[in-house]
Amino acid sequence: MIRFEQVSKRYRDGTVAVNDLTFQVAEGELVTLVGPSGCGKTTTMKMVNRLIEPSEGRIFLDGTDIATIDPVDLRRQMGYVIQQVGLLPHKTVLENTATVPRLLGWKRAASRTRAAELLELVGLDPAVHGPRYPDQLSGGQRQRVSVARALAADPPVLLMDEPFGAVDPLVREHLQNEFLNLQETVRKTILFVTHDIEEAVRLGDRIAVYGHGRIEQFDAPARVLDSPATDYVAEFVGADRGLKRLAVTQIQPDDLEQPPVIRLGDRPRDAAARLREADSRWAVVLDGKGELRGWVSAGSLASKEADGAETVEPFTRRMTAWLPFDASLKQAFSTMLQHDAGWIAVLDENELFAGVLTPAALHEALRHSVGQLKGDEPREVVSVSDAADA
Numbered sequence: 001m002i003r004f005e006q007v008s009k010r011y012r013d014g015t016v017a018v019n020d021l022t023f024q025v026a027e028g029e030l031v032t033l034v035g036p037s038g039c040g041k042t043t044t045m046k047m048v049n050r051l052i053e054p055s056e057g058r059i060f061l062d063g064t065d066i067a068t069i070d071p072v073d074l075r076r077q078m079g080y081v082i083q084q085v086g087l088l089p090h091k092t093v094l095e096n097t098a099t100v101p102r103l104l105g106w107k108r109a110a111s112r113t114r115a116a117e118l119l120e121l122v123g124l125d126p127a128v129h130g131p132r133y134p135d136q137l138s139g140g141q142r143q144r145v146s147v148a149r150a151l152a153a154d155p156p157v158l159l160m161d162e163p164f165g166a167v168d169p170l171v172r173e174h175l176q177n178e179f180l181n182l183q184e185t186v187r188k189t190i191l192f193v194t195h196d197i198e199e200a201v202r203l204g205d206r207i208a209v210y211g212h213g214r215i216e217q218f219d220a221p222a223r224v225l226d227s228p229a230t231d232y233v234a235e236f237v238g239a240d241r242g243l244k245r246l247a248v249t250q251i252q253p254d255d256l257e258q259p260p261v262i263r264l265g266d267r268p269r270d271a272a273a274r275l276r277e278a279d280s281r282w283a284v285v286l287d288g289k290g291e292l293r294g295w296v297s298a299g300s301l302a303s304k305e306a307d308g309a310e311t312v313e314p315f316t317r318r319m320t321a322w323l324p325f326d327a328s329l330k331q332a333f334s335t336m337l338q339h340d341a342g343w344i345a346v347l348d349e350n351e352l353f354a355g356v357l358t359p360a361a362l363h364e365a366l367r368h369s370v371g372q373l374k375g376d377e378p379r380e381v382v383s384v385s386d387a388a389d390a
């Protein structure tokens with residue numbers, strides 16, 4: 001979709017911002033460009049929409065050299081989101097969002113309808129937020145408006161330069177999650193600039209780690225964390241890359257345990273027998289469709305009321321903590337801490353019960369994930385007696 005071929009940029013004063021870049025971004029892929037300040041990320045991005053022209057090399061969009069495309073036409077195919085948002089202060093949020101369709105010649109009513117749809121898509125209420133002016137929104141809300149605006153003309157490509165850089169860490173994580181959900185729906189080809197390695201790892205299908213003016217490693221997040229290509233990358237991703245890896249390691253089917261399962265319509269007496277047979281103190285309760293309805297304890301099934309009851313439904317307690325199957329270990333760990341739960345139910349992609357994650361299984365999965373990093377690190381063995389000698 002986007003291909004860089006030996007692209008370099010030398011500014012007039014002789015600064016070489018990027019040198020000999022060659023890489024490719026596939027259709028529907030989200031590539032994060034990450035690196036320290038001044039390493040050439042923004043220059044790379046601005047060459048894609050021709051705000052900056054390369055000194056050498058060529059950039060292709062769907063096989064066409066972008067130097068042959070009129071810059072205005074080119075930019076129509078690319079949404080552009082920057083940190084300082086760039087919303088027009090004297091126009092309402094709805095008008096701001098409708099700007100691009102209007103520029104493309106859409107009728108006023110159609111543009112506004114489209115703008116309202118997009119505000120909803122990014123989690124804003126068009127009726128509430130649409131009539132406001134940008135300075136009547138929070139930083140995070142403004143950032144959502146600029147994402148909505150960039151998507152308004154449904155461009156195949158999105159260029160995003162530190163879009164969440166100006167919001168506080170909590171809001172930022174929230175926006176990142178929403179943005180990932182949004183990308184699931186819209187599947188744009190995205191170049192995303194950030195200087196935050198955590199953000200790069202979280203969002204990117206692949207990451208380009210920049211050193212000065214060049215890409216040191218272009219790889220999937222887990223690969224960058226597992227096997228940094230150079231010392232520079234290892235230092236950039238940080239000594240705690242094991243922890244960062246948890247954010248990109250998903251729960252595996254092997255990590256799950258299978259407690260006894262009973263159905264909502266089962267009789268308490270039969271359910272209690274099943275628990276005794278499995279030597280378990282609790283069971284998961286599913287409805288007829290296999291959807292999770294909660295759990296019951298052996299204790300509640302042994303009560304007098306249960307003995308006379310027709311079904312386990314009145315004794316079923318609601319589940320507060322559950323995770324989707326594609327959740328990361330970091331998310332699993334955080335959910336477990338947040339709910340102080342002895343176990344967490346995991347649902348498959350059809351939202352049906354897949355198994356439970358217990359603290360012991362999670363611990364094993366965490367160890368396994370971090371353990372994968374150890375192979376490539378020389379470890380010194382220091383015994384207590386060595387330390388005493390020193």
Ligand SMILES: Nc1ncnc2c1ncn2[C@@H]1O[C@H](COP(=O)(O)OP(=O)(O)OP(=O)(O)O)[C@@H](O)[C@H]1O
Binds near residue numbers: 013035037039042044
């Ligand atoms: N117009 C310009 N003239 C001269 N040098 C420039 C110009 N624009 C950028 N540079 C230099 O090119 C290099 C790369 O800049 P660029 O903005 O691409 O970096 P960046 O990685 O996006 O940094 P940051 O994270 O700080 O935004 C820097 O050394 C910068 O000073």
